[in-house]
Amino acid sequence: MKKVGILGGTFNPPHIAHLIIANEVLDALKLDEIRFMPNYTPPHKIKTDDVPDDDRVAMLKLAIDSHPSFLLETIELERKGTSYTFDTIQVLLDREPNTEFYFIIGADMIEYLPNWHRIDELVELVTFVGVKRPGYEVSTHYPVEIVDIPEMLISSSLIRERVKQRKTIRYLVPDQVWEYMEGNGSYET
Ligand SMILES: Nc1ncnc2c1ncn2[C@@H]1O[C@H](COP(=O)(O)OP(=O)(O)OP(=O)(O)O)[C@@H](O)[C@H]1O
Numbered sequence: 700m701k702k703v704g705i706l707g708g709t710f711n712p713p714h715i716a717h718l719i720i721a722n723e724v725l726d727a728l729k730l731d732e733i734r735f736m737p738n739y740t741p742p743h744k745i746k747t748d749d750v751p752d753d754d755r756v757a758m759l760k761l762a763i764d765s766h767p768s769f770l771l772e773t774i775e776l777e778r779k780g781t782s783y784t785f786d787t788i789q790v791l792l793d794r795e796p797n798t799e800f801y802f803i804i805g806a807d808m809i810e811y812l813p814n815w816h817r818i819d820e821l822v823e824l825v826t827f828v829g830v831k832r833p834g835y836e837v838s839t840h841y842p843v844e845i846v847d848i849p850e851m852l853i854s855s856s857l858i859r860e861r862v863k864q865r866k867t868i869r870y871l872v873p874d875q876v877w878e879y880m881e882g883n884g885s886y887e888t
């Protein structure tokens with residue numbers, strides 16, 4: 700069986716914690732690849748239209764480009780509508796019956812698991828892999844395999860806020876993403 704990790708997210712914008720998490724899980728669980736999967740409409744938060752989907756995808760491509768095992772999964776953008784993970788995983792399993800999927804989530808999403816759409820069925824379809832995040836609990840009664848990572852107080856909201864305040868975000872996002880954001884003035888207003 701092929702072992703594929705999926706890091707689903709809004710990636711508004713992608714930042715270095717996303718890359719560090721993916722790399723740590725790839726290594727710890729000896730996965731074959733990690734797919735970064737931008738959502739279309741997140742099930743649990745208001746979609747901020749600060750940045751068009753094309754820009755999120757462009758930034759994500761730049762962010763993952765240097766790692767041979769990091770790939771882009773666009774299934775949720777193509778499907779449109781609300782990006783329920785259960786629906787996505789069902790389609791992926793249909794398409795790729797010989798693959799085991801590992802769905803990677805930060806501790807904020809571990810805490811939120813009881814509210815996920817069809818969660819009791821979803822835990823039967825994928826292995827959830829959880830990572831620490833400052834300010835959130837990793838303990839849950841759902842089956843989640845915890846991978847130890849260095850804790851990072853970095854978030855897309857922090858980056859959006861810093862850009863608005865005209866503070867530097869260099870090294871909080873990969874260089875290529877930083878250059879892209881500088882070039883098109885993302886999040887400045
Ligand atoms: N610093 C971090 N530590 C642990 N997990 C993280 C971290 N940043 C993001 N994640 C996880 O990565 C996945 C995708 O996150 P997302 O793209 O929503 O970024 P975010 O930083 O949480 O965004 P926002 O601040 O806009 O809510 C989620 O499972 C989230 O928990």
Ligand SMILES: O=C(O)c1ccc[n+]([C@@H]2O[C@H](COP(=O)([O-])O)[C@@H](O)[C@H]2O)c1
Nearest residue numbers: 707708709738741742743783784815816
């Ligand atoms: O399916 C659900 O009910 C569900 C609820 C909350 C989050 N998710 C998924 O979890 C991933 C992380 O979410 P986010 O918005 O924090 O980037 C992303 O792929 C979401 O679509 C999924």
